[in-house]
Amino acid sequence: MQKKIDLYCMAYQDRSDRVRWLLEELKIPYQDHFLKKAAGEMDSPAYRQLNPMGRTPTLVDGDIVLFESAAICMYIADTYGYGSFAPKIEDRQARADYTKWMIWSVGSLECVIARMFTHVSTEEEKKVTHAFNKQQAEIFKLALNPILSKQDYILASGFSAADIMLATIIPGAEEFLVKGNPPLEAYMARMMKREAAVRAKVF
Amino acid sequence: MQKKIDLYCMAYQDRSDRVRWLLEELKIPYQDHFLKKAAGEMDSPAYRQLNPMGRTPTLVDGDIVLFESAAICMYIADTYGYGSFAPKIEDRQARADYTKWMIWSVGSLECVIARMFTHVSTEEEKKVTHAFNKQQAEIFKLALNPILSKQDYILASGFSAADIMLATIIPGAEEFLVKGNPPLEAYMARMMKREAAVRAKVF
Secondary structure, three states, X not given: OOOOEEEEEOOOOOOOHHHHHHHHHOOOOEEEEEOOOOOOOOOOHHHHHHOOOXXXXXXXXXXXXXXXHHHHHHHHHHHXXXXXXXXXXXXXXXXXXXXXXXXXXXXXHHHHHHHHOOOOOOHHHHHHHHHHHHHHHHHHHHHHHHHHOOOOOOOOOOOXXXXXXXXXXXXXXXXXXXOOOHHHHHHHHHHHOOHHHHHOOOO | OOOOEEEEEXXXXXXXXXXXXHHHHOOOOEEXXXXXXXXXXXXXXXXXXXXXXXXXXXXXXXXXXXXXXXXXXHHHHHHHOEOOOEOOOOOHHHHHHHHHHHHHHHHHHHHHHHHHOOOOOOHHHHHHHHHHHHHHHHHHHHHHHHHHOOOOOOOOOOOOHHHHHHHHHHHHHHHHHHOOOHHHHHHHHHHHOOHHHHHOOOO
């Protein structure tokens, strides 16, 4: 019997959400471990052994230990869903597109969305931040809308781990990116209906 | 004869640096295209066809077009350096480590370094930013120092595209992360000596 995969996280709706969703899609047995930051559980020597930065999520699959949610998803998709949830290396066009969206979701989308929530206090700062957020969302739309207007998933080949990354990160810019933008409203509605996402309590 | 790869960028030392370095390591023929932002060359319909967000770098390799520097490096390593510059999928431990560092370099390192350079004006803001930068660099050290104290490259298997990502991004936090930190000083010195990096004018 396959040993269960261990998933260390803080809550269902932190960056472990995408990992859990993918595990549910692939019907891989796993065990959640909810760490209590206030109780110092992310600073324990045992946990720091797994994740030296004391962050979550961390995945333990037998001998394999890794962190960074997108890397965990790429590892799971390559190991348990190769050729379906992740295009094969030799399928060059699809693999290039897949890799592009996996990286884009982290480097261009999530990184900027995190900045959208930078603490602002004065009215002037709020105005600047609001303008920044709107402008960034328009750039995101340039990348996403043409594709999601003509196909259901970000890859022409169908649903993949790249959709899981995008659909867990996009809601962070809900107000600017999704609301009143039909291709993304439809995309998110499609994603939220997936049984694996429901089981994983993503939304 | 193989058609040359086209690399669209703004300057040698923008995010095209890591792509050029990797191409030089692999001795793949390529052509640089330096775009002039002020002349609107990033907004031309022809360029927007390649990169809808009008950013750089963009790679064109025959039919394959992609953006996001880390994705471009993963694509090149998987296509032209599979099993050397990128571990093979079936080499699970090395591939997991590789993927982790490729993603970490973008999502945790570069994203935070970009915030380090957020414009600050008041003395109070400068203090807060300086404290933030020092604290973040200490977290980076937790991830990097234990590994780079005992081996020359981030992967136990040797030099890979992950080193190129790290070595092009780490200098952004030079003052906080490298100076006075022997494992990283030695690592960066090793990287800067690589002939391919010199040919690519990375440093």
